[in-house]
Amino acid sequence: MILKEQDNEFTLDCLLLAGRIMIESGAETYRVEDTMLRMARSQNMPDAQCYATPTGIIFSLGKTQPTRITSISKRITDLQKISLVNSVSRRLTSHIITLEEAYDELKSIQKTNYFLPNHVQILAAALASGCFLILFKGIWSDLPITLVAGGLGFAMLLLMNHLTRVKFFSEFTASLTIGLVAYLAIGFGYGTQIDKIIISSVMPLVPGILITNAVRDLMAGHLMSGLSKGAEGFLTAFAIGAGIAVILSF
Known part of the structure; x- marks a missing residue:
């Protein structure tokens, strides 16, 4: 027994x-x-x-x-x-x-930690941002700024997540960095379409998998899990939007 x-x-x-x-x-x-x-x-x-x-x-x-x-x-x-x-x-x-x-x-x-090294993640985020710029029909002259903004934004995300362990604040700071880089680039004449630069650069931060899982849980009948994951995805989207809004408002 x-x-x-x-x-x-x-x-x-x-x-x-x-x-x-x-x-x-x-x-x-x-x-x-x-x-x-x-x-x-x-x-x-x-x-x-x-x-x-x-x-x-x-x-x-x-x-x-x-x-x-x-x-x-x-x-x-x-x-x-x-x-x-x-x-x-x-x-x-x-x-x-x-x-x-x-x-x-x-x-x-x-x-085991299966994540790639931080510098590889930052490089991948920068390249992804550049690809999204082309996908959104941005102009090629904005590509360097988008690569820099996307890479710096993701680097800030990793840094703040390591320092604070607060997901909302990390995402807010990352989007704030992206907005600041895009604004300064436009201000100094290195960029043209600030909207395409910002949208492309924040794409690596967007909680796509989280939102997809929330919808799949809802469709499977797991209402509590679906709603909670949806709320988490909404907070992430709000953090990204708030960071960009702070820059653009000034």
């Missing part, structure tokens, strides 16, 4: 770890619940129940089995980790690996 309880506790640890990694990496709520339930069924626990939100998970292995609650305090967008957890889940449900092996892989995934 004691051994069985220990096995159940270990199963809970493994499944909650998988769910935590997915939510912290920006996965949709319905995907998190489906993954955890599939993993539970692979361990002969068909009565498992799961309730996930962006801020926590409640999971039970069955009516007479233990129930565990875990809170989620941070969320980023890391599609690599989501993909790796899905891979572990598929191999576990196909009985290619054991639960112990799955737990070890999940611990490794949780500890």
Whole structure:
């Protein structure tokens, strides 16, 4: 009996770890619940129940089995980790690996940082801003300014996020930097279309995946998760707009 309880506790640890990694990496709520339930069924626990939100998970292995609650305090967008957890889940449900092996892989995934170095992220943001300028039918002479504005804005985002850990303030400061660079460039005659420069430069900051996940959760019937993610996306959009508005108002 004691051994069985220990096995159940270990199963809970493994499944909650998988769910935590997915939510912290920006996965949709319905995907998190489906993954955890599939993993539970692979361990002969068909009565498992799961309730996930962006801020926590409640999971039970069955009516007479233990129930565990875990809170989620941070969320980023890391599609690599989501993909790796899905891979572990598929191999576990196909009985290619054991639960112990799955737990070890999940611990490794949780500890590993799959993000590219900061300078590569900044370079990618600058190039993306330039591409958006062409996509929005901007003029080629504004391309250098857009590259600089997009890169500096994203660099400020990373810096302020490291210093303050406040997402709203980081995004506000980043958009403020972009607006200031664009305004000064136009003022000194280095740019022409300030609207295209600003719009293109803020695109790397736009929470596209967050808004998409919010809509997908709403369509899947997870109203609380969809609304909360939508509200988070709205706050990000408001921070970006407020930073640009501050510059343009002066």
